[in-house]
Amino acid sequence: MRIVVLAGGIGGARFLRGLKQAAPEADITVIGNTGDDIHLFGLKVCPDLDTVMYTLGGGINEEQGWGRTDESFRVKEELAAYGVGPEWFGLGDRDFATHIVRTQMLSAGYPLSAVTEALCTRWNPGVRLLPMSDDRVETHVAITSDDGERKVIHFQEYWVKLRASVAAEAIVPVGADQAKPAPGVLEAIAEADVIVFPPSNPVVSVGTILAVPGIREAIAEAGVPVVGLSPIVGNAPVRGMADKVLAAIGVPATAAAVAAHYGSGLLDGWLVDTVDAGAVGEVEAAGIRCRAVPLLMTDTDATAEMARQALALAGEVRA
Amino acid sequence: MRIVVLAGGIGGARFLRGLKQAAPEADITVIGNTGDDIHLFGLKVCPDLDTVMYTLGGGINEEQGWGRTDESFRVKEELAAYGVGPEWFGLGDRDFATHIVRTQMLSAGYPLSAVTEALCTRWNPGVRLLPMSDDRVETHVAITSDDGERKVIHFQEYWVKLRASVAAEAIVPVGADQAKPAPGVLEAIAEADVIVFPPSNPVVSVGTILAVPGIREAIAEAGVPVVGLSPIVGNAPVRGMADKVLAAIGVPATAAAVAAHYGSGLLDGWLVDTVDAGAVGEVEAAGIRCRAVPLLMTDTDATAEMARQALALAGEVRA
Numbered sequence: 309m310r311i312v313v314l315a316g317g318i319g320g321a322r323f324l325r326g327l328k329q330a331a332p333e334a335d336i337t338v339i340g341n342t343g344d345d346i347h348l349f350g351l352k353v354c355p356d357l358d359t360v361m362y363t364l365g366g367g368i369n370e371e372q373g374w375g376r377t378d379e380s381f382r383v384k385e386e387l388a389a390y391g392v393g394p395e396w397f398g399l400g401d402r403d404f405a406t407h408i409v410r411t412q413m414l415s416a417g418y419p420l421s422a423v424t425e426a427l428c429t430r431w432n433p434g435v436r437l438l439p440m441s442d443d444r445v446e447t448h449v450a451i452t453s454d455d456g457e458r459k460v461i462h463f464q465e466y467w468v469k470l471r472a473s474v475a476a477e478a479i480v481p482v483g484a485d486q487a488k489p490a491p492g493v494l495e496a497i498a499e500a501d502v503i504v505f506p507p508s509n510p511v512v513s514v515g516t517i518l519a520v521p522g523i524r525e526a527i528a529e530a531g532v533p534v535v536g537l538s539p540i541v542g543n544a545p546v547r548g549m550a551d552k553v554l555a556a557i558g559v560p561a562t563a564a565a566v567a568a569h570y571g572s573g574l575l576d577g578w579l580v581d582t583v584d585a586g587a588v589g590e591v592e593a594a595g596i597r598c599r600a601v602p603l604l605m606t607d608t609d610a611t612a613e614m615a616r617q618a619l620a621l622a623g624e625v626r627a
Numbered sequence: 628m629r630i631v632v633l634a635g636g637i638g639g640a641r642f643l644r645g646l647k648q649a650a651p652e653a654d655i656t657v658i659g660n661t662g663d664d665i666h667l668f669g670l671k672v673c674p675d676l677d678t679v680m681y682t683l684g685g686g687i688n689e690e691q692g693w694g695r696t697d698e699s700f701r702v703k704e705e706l707a708a709y710g711v712g713p714e715w716f717g718l719g720d721r722d723f724a725t726h727i728v729r730t731q732m733l734s735a736g737y738p739l740s741a742v743t744e745a746l747c748t749r750w751n752p753g754v755r756l757l758p759m760s761d762d763r764v765e766t767h768v769a770i771t772s773d774d775g776e777r778k779v780i781h782f783q784e785y786w787v788k789l790r791a792s793v794a795a796e797a798i799v800p801v802g803a804d805q806a807k808p809a810p811g812v813l814e815a816i817a818e819a820d821v822i823v824f825p826p827s828n829p830v831v832s833v834g835t836i837l838a839v840p841g842i843r844e845a846i847a848e849a850g851v852p853v854v855g856l857s858p859i860v861g862n863a864p865v866r867g868m869a870d871k872v873l874a875a876i877g878v879p880a881t882a883a884a885v886a887a888h889y890g891s892g893l894l895d896g897w898l899v900d901t902v903d904a905g906a907v908g909e910v911e912a913a914g915i916r917c918r919a920v921p922l923l924m925t926d927t928d929a930t931a932e933m934a935r936q937a938l939a940l941a942g943e944v945r946a
Contacts, residue, residue, distance in 0.1 A: 350731035380701055386724030390749050392731070401720050405705030412669035412711075430709050 309334045311619075312500040313435075316341045316513025317356040318373040319539060319547065319605075321363035323506035326611025328364070328434055331619060336435040337496040339523070341508070342420065343440075343447035343481050343516035346464045348397055349387060351407040352414055355464070356513065357424055357439060358406060365431025367402075373547075376402040396469040421490040438496065440517045443487035447512055449556075450478040463512060472549035476556035479511055484519040489526075497526040502622045505536030505575070507546060507603065510566050511553040518574075528574055533622035535577035536570060537614060538563035541603055542583045564590045572596050577621040579603060579614070597625045628653045630938075631819040632754075635660045635832025636675040637692035638858060638866065638924075640682035642825035645930025647683070647753055650938065655754040656815040658842070660827070661739065662759075662766035662800050662835035665783045667716055668706060670726040671733055674783075675832065676743055676758060677725060684750025686721075692866075695721040715788040740809040757815065759836045762806035766831055768875075769797040782831060791868035795875035798830055803838040808845075816845040821941045824855030824894070826865060826922065829885050830872040837893075847893055852941035854896035855889060856933060857882035860922055861902045883909045891915050896940040898922060898933070916944045 311334050313324060324338060341356045355374065362368040362376060369375045379400035388395055399407070406427065413423040419442040428437055447463035451474050460480070466472060497503065508514050518524045527534060540563045545551055551561035559569045563580040564587040570578075572595030580587050581603035591598035599621055605611040630653050632643060643657060660675045674693065681687040681695060688694045698719035707714055718726070725746065732742040738761035747756055766782035770793050779799070785791060816822065827833050837843045846853055858869055859882045870880035878888045882899040883906040889897075891914030899906050904919035911917050918940055924930040 349727050350734050351727070380699070380720075382699055382720040383702060383724045383727070386721045387728065390724065390728050390746070392728050401699075401701040402705045404723070405702045405709065408668050408670070408702070409706065409709050409711050415669050427709070 310496075310499055310501045311336045311504060312339065312496050312502070313337070313504045313506055314339050314341075314508070314514050314517045315356070315360055315506055316508035317344070317359040320356070320506045320508040320513065321360045321368070322373070322605045322611055323508075323537065323615065324360060324364060324435060325608055326605065326613075327504070327615040329608055329612035330615035337492070337500070338435045338437045339440050339493055339496070339517055340424075340437055341440060341513045341516050343445050343484070343512060344463055345444075345446065346397070346462060348394070348399060348407075349392065351404070351411045353399070353407050354410065354420070354424075354439070357437065358403070360435075360437055361424075361428060361431045361433055364433030364435060365428075367431065375400055379403065394469070397464060419490070421492070436492070436496070438492050439490050440493065440523065441487040441520050442490045443483060445481050445483040445487050445516065445520070447516055448480045448482050449476045449553075450480070451476060467549070472552040476552050479515075479553055479556050481516045481519045484516065485521065487520045489520055489522050494522060494526050497523070497530050500530060500532055502532060502619065503527055503530060503534045504618055504622075505534070505570065507537045507539035507605075509539060509548060509550045509553065510559075510569060511550065511557055524574065533576045533625045534574060535579070535618050535622045535625070536567070536575055537579045537603060537618055538566055538581065538584065540566055540584075541581040546604065563587050567591045567596050567598070568594050576625040577618075579617055579621060597621060629815075629818055629820045630655045631658065631815050631822045632656070633658050633660075633822075633824055633827070633833050633836045634675070634679055635827035636663070636678040639675070639825045639827040639832065640679045640687070641692070641924045641930055642827075642856065642934065643679060643683060643754060644927055645924065645932075646823070646934040648927055648931040649934035656811070656819070657754045657756045658759050658812055658815070658836055659743075659756055660759060660832045660835050662764050662803070662831060663782055664763075664765065665716075665781060667713070667718060667726075668711065670723070670730045672718070672726050673729065673739070673743075673758070676756065677722070679754075679756055680743075680747060680750045680752055683752035683754060684747075686750065694719055698722065713788070716783060738809070740811065755811075755815070757811050758809050759812065759842065760806040760839050761809045762802060764800050764802040764806050764835065764839070766835055767799045767801050768795045768872075769799070770795060786868070791871040795872050798834075798872055798875050800835045800838045803835065804840065806839045808839055808841050813841060813845050816842070816849050819849060819851055821851060821938065822846055822849060822853045823937055823941075824853070824889065826856045826858035826924075828858060828867060828869045828872065829878075829888060830869065830876055843893065852895045852944045853893060854898070854937050854941045854944070855886070855894055856898045856922060856937055857885055857900065857903065859885055859903075860900040865923065882906050886910045886915050886917070887913050895944040896937075898936055898940060916940060
């Protein structure tokens with residue numbers, strides 16, 4: 309079975325770990341969000357790709373969900389001693405090595421997809437990890453600062469520095485309209501048996517991937533089940549601050565509203581949490597098959613069960 | 628008193644620490660060798676500038692003479708885990724931060740001299756540290772490998788990886804002929820009261836600086852005492868492997884031969900170690916005032932005394 313998963317960072321990575329357990333024989337291709345990518349200290353940092361790679365490769369910091377296990381921060385401390393920031397982005401020493409290798413390869417002319425493949429030869433994530441695009445896409449957020457000034461900031465500044473503490477007025481994946489899907493992305497979609505939207509952020513993770521021209525169309529035309537798992541449980545994000553960016557695009561933070569945002573033209577099946585069982589009728593009325601099952605990724609077993617439910621739903625909508 | 632010192636790495640840096648103690652009121656400008664510079668992991672590394680900066684700024688690893696004190700090597704370990712080398716060059720985590728800041732500033736368009744000044748605002752070395760040139764100069768070494776193949780390698784590969792274990796057949800400061808002295812270099816020389824060649828490597832440190840067109844001429848024409856300290860004591864280098872690179876240019880590893888190599892057209896005074904007192908006559912016969920004094924930099928006090936002797940010799944040749 310060939311499964312394509314559109315993934316952001318922590319939520320996507322943890323779901324993938326469950327999916328691998330649920331479908332050990334499956335051939336899984338992950339299309340990773342790169343809209344969160346940022347240049348820090350002259351280095352190219354790809355937080356979502358790395359979170360998937362580290363999580364599936366056994367190198368992740370389990371507690372925080374991102375960054376390396378057994379990490380230290382000596383380089384960052386020294387950079388701060390030079391007065392060089394930003395200090396709000398947590399790059400550890402072991403993590404730095406990844407960005408140094410990536411930046412060196414990019415400077416040598418390799419596209420991000422080739423660099424990601426090279427990094428994965430170390431981590432053996434057990435999936436094929438593709439960036440959504442080799443072209444630079446950078447998600448920006450329009451906000452109004454405390455002093456009333458409207459400004460546009462990098463997504464990481466909004467998410468990590470400001471912790472989404474002010475309203476996001478607009479979310480713009482800068483460069484997405486000119487970006488091309490990375491090599492292998494459209495092919496993987498065309499050859500997929502199932503396409504899954506994990507409980508990643510529907511705006512700045514899955515939404516950004518879908519903003520790359522050709523990807524949404526390829527999914528809609530693939531002719532295979534497309535199923536998703538709600539990142540909203542009980543009208544709040546399971547983790548992260550997805551409600552803030554949903555508000556920016558006028559989508560209520562409910563499981564049903566996110567399904568409707570993806571739409572029946574794209575989505576065939578949708579899993580909501582049992583606490584949102586009341587939303588099943590609304591989602592189905594919108595033309596999307598819906599089931600209510602436990603959606604908290606408390607451990608890998610629970611997550612694997614979620615993945616099994618998603619694949620079962622895919623089987624159902626195929627029938 | 629304005630003193631200009633042409634410095635390489637460890638020897639130059641340690642001498643400078645003694646000079647600062649011997650002449651606390653002096654205005655010292657250091658013209659640093661950049662021929663040892665190397666790009667590693669996509670980062671610009673300037674070993675000699677950093678050794679001077681760390682030594683005078685209190686950040687040096689005293690035992691080894693280069694690199695940072697209290698250093699760790701986690702980034703390097705991770706790079707090795709990615710299969711990315713070279714492993715023979717010891718870049719520590721704290722040291723990496725320096726190269727990251729430097730590379731980021733160079734990429735932003737700042738010349739190396741401005742970058743060095745910026746780095747020094749943290750280290751406060753108590754001297755004005757100038758790279759010899761903002762242009763790229765890279766010292767290469769011609770060798771014949773074990774299998775009989777002639778090849779040309781980077782100086783660091785010869786020095787650090789091979790530990791000068793094979794004969795250097797030629798030393799070429801690639802790019803030096805096209806390089807221009809960095810801003811401030813010729814001005815500092817023109818305004819100097821004394822110019823000092825510390826016991827740095829006469830070929831790949833001081834020699835490389837002198838290979839930048841304009842610097843040798845400016846020193847010869849400055850009309851002020853130029854005094855040097857022999858890096859060769861008892862027919863062997865005090866540290867390092869200077870004899871190997873002296874052989875490449877046909878200069879015997881003796882205190883007198885190094886003085887003759889600089890020549891009376893450049894050098895007014897020369898200090899040899901007391902064990903080489905027998906060479907004083909030969910040096911003076913070549914037109915260079917010479918004194919035999921203890922030249923082992925065993926501690927800062929001993930080094931300060933060497934500096935005082937050098938300044939005294941300068942006063943003598945001026946008179």
